[in-house]
Amino acid sequence: MYVMRSSNRHNLGVAVFLLFCFQLLAIGAAxxxxxxxxxxxxxxxxxxxxxxxxxxxxxxxxxxxxxxxxxxxxxxxxxxxxxxxxxxxxxxxxxxxxxxxxxxxxxxxxxxxxxxxxxxxxxxxxxxxxxxxxxxxxxxxxxxxxxxxxxxxxxxxxxxxxxxxxxxxxxxxxxxxxxxxxxxxxxxxxxxxxxxxxxxxxxxxxxxxxxxxxxxxxxxxxxxxxxxxxxxxxxxxxxxxxxxxxxxxxxxxxxxxxxxxxxxxxxxxxxxxxxxxxxxxxxxxxxxxGDRMDLPESPPAxxxxxxxxxxxxxxxxxxxEQRLSFQSEMGIxxxxxxxxxxVLIDRADSARPAAGGWAVQVGAFNNADQARHLASQAADQLASELSDVRVSVAEAEGDQRVFRARLVDLQESVAHSACRSLRERGMDCMVVAHN
Structure with missing residues (x-):
């Protein structure tokens, strides 16, 4: 278990860079x-x-x-x-x-x-x-x-x-x-x-x-x-x-x-x-x-x-399944x-993280201990499936002090499978990119 404060600043820098690249591509497309x-x-x-x-x-x-x-x-x-x-x-x-x-x-x-x-x-x-x-x-x-x-x-x-x-x-x-x-x-x-x-x-x-x-x-x-x-x-x-x-x-x-x-x-x-x-x-x-846009469904609003x-x-x-079915039926x-x-479609694809760059986020808290506790709980729930899963508690920069509880360094398919397993056990989660 570790806290990634400096790494989080690096992540935000990467996000800003990606946003700049997106803007350049959008301008070129226009x-x-x-x-x-x-x-x-x-x-x-x-x-x-x-x-x-x-x-x-x-x-x-x-x-x-x-x-x-x-x-x-x-x-x-x-x-x-x-x-x-x-x-x-x-x-x-x-x-x-x-x-x-x-x-x-x-x-x-x-x-x-x-x-x-x-x-x-x-x-x-x-x-x-x-x-x-x-x-x-x-x-x-x-x-x-x-x-x-x-x-x-x-x-x-x-x-x-x-x-x-x-x-x-x-x-x-x-x-x-x-x-x-x-x-x-x-x-x-x-x-x-x-x-x-x-x-x-x-x-x-x-x-x-x-x-x-x-x-x-x-x-x-x-x-x-x-x-x-x-x-x-x-x-x-x-x-x-x-x-x-x-x-x-x-x-x-x-x-x-x-x-x-x-x-x-x-x-x-x-x-x-x-x-x-x-x-x-x-x-x-x-x-x-950086996120794939096929996240697990959120609780009903x-x-x-x-x-x-x-x-x-x-x-x-x-x-x-919905996305793959759509692409297949569309005969794209x-x-x-x-x-x-x-160009915009290719840009979206290229922005997706490499293998192993995925995470399962189980919550965001204003207390690091709460975030670490829930992330550890999620890791324990998945012990039989992911024996070496890593836990990350990352503090984000901003006016509010917020910590994200994540299971990190996962393959994309593994992240989605893990999140489904957690949801079946009653834990809320979503799959996100994690660099």
Whole structure:
């Protein structure tokens, strides 16, 4: 057993260096891809867990349809529209380019069918049908969208059409799209389930969603993807874990696959930050760049209003199993070698510690003896599995005196196995990088 005060200062220095490297890489990625932006928000607290170019002007592409749906839901709730109400297709709507349902002028589509077509098919012709039903003309509907956006707090967003088709004046930010995503869930929880729809059948043809994150990322249950050449590949995703919900937006992907992979990484890291914050281990923030983001699940937090929006129960699995399953099901291809989002993914991988650089943290205390006692207790519990496990009680620098109790110098797989064993014995723990 030993106290690592000077070593802890070295660790913090390494963390600062890694943060500096991350910033340089992020700057390089932004320069290589001026379309890239991202943000991750904890819905319950409103805390921003990650932001990169979050307030920079971007093209929304089909994320626009979330605003179209917001106004449609609002109309239904006010009684001005019914889910079974037929909406007439104009020649203008029918002329929209794909993606579309290929609606014929003079035909009709029910409002609920329109909702599913916008979510699953991202149908541009249907977006105009909704716009004309609510605003008379698409141009007037664009003005309605912008006005409502301002009222919702989307200060940097301007809408000109209902679909997200190219228009140089139609702009937004990652932060605004995250705000819109959250408002959709908060204001219309009764309709949020539509955003997890994976397929729908219209006039004998079945359409399947290409939102693979909702299908394959554990806990993801909405919202929307988008693409035009000017924007790159965009996505807004909401996921829930341990009764805590995260909303994240990624804009400017070079490919759908690299965008989805990067989104999965952001969500993993967001949930990991929440896990550490919920435990009150403020020190752990210094280790974020080095931590694998497949930490054991934290104790359930108080349920938020949005927790009930998750209507897809999932089998309980470890974070490692979930991550491997996600990568396998996604059939991940990273896109071209010069994809800036691939750079961010590679940066995250390279920041992970070498073999033996992992630890199981069992607590953080303001008393070194308490920390040492609990760490020793954990080592005793694992004596039959890890006979030579080392205990570390590291004091962190800061305004408060806090000691982290850890079992250190472990292989990654061993650390996860050890933490699972401790949790089965009733001891709380998490796996972290330890240099």
């Amino acid at each position: 320069q290589a891809n001026p379309r890239y932006a991202s943000i991750v928000i904890d819905v319950e607290s409103g805390d921003v867990l990650h932001a990169e170019n979050a307030d920079a002007t971007r093209y929304p592409a089909s994320l626009t349809k979330m605003m179209t749906l917001y106004l449609l839901f609002e109309s239904i709730e006010s009684g001005n529209m019914r889910l079974d109400q037929p909406l007439t297709v104009s020649s203008h709507a029918a002329s929209m380019p794909a993606s579309k349902l290929w609606l014929s002028p003079g035909s009709t589509i029910r409002a609920e069918e329109a909702i599913k077509a916008l979510v699953v098919r991202s149908a541009n012709d249907v977006a105009v049908v909704v716009a004309e039903a609510l605003g008379g003309t698409e141009g007037n509907f664009g003005r309605m969208m912008t006005q409502r956006a301002r009222e919702l707090g989307l200060q940097d967003t301007v809408f000109r059409n209902a679909s997200g088709l190219p228009d140089n004046a139609q702009v937004t930010t990652a932060r605004d799209m995250a705000t819109l995503s959250i408002r959709l869930m908060q204001d219309f929880p009764q309709y949020y389930h539509y955003f997890s729809t994976q397929s729908f059948t219209y006039r004998g043809t079945t359409h399947t969603s290409h939102n693979r994150l909702v299908r394959n990322y554990p806990g993801a249950d909405g919202l929307k993807t988008g693409f035009i050449r000017a924007s790159g590949f965009n996505v807004a995703t909401s996921a829930i874990r341990n009764n805590r919900r995260i909303v994240s937006v990624v804009m400017g992907g070079f490919t759908a696959a690299s965008r989805d992979t990067h989104m999965a990484d952001l969500l993993d890291r967001g949930f990991a930050r929440l896990s550490m914050l919920q435990r009150g281990d403020w020190i752990a923030r210094a280790d974020v760049l 108080s349920a938020s209003q949005l927790a009930s929006a998750n209507t897809s129960p999932r089998r309980e699995t470890t974070e490692v 291809e990273m896109g071209s070698a010069d994809d800036p989002i691939r």
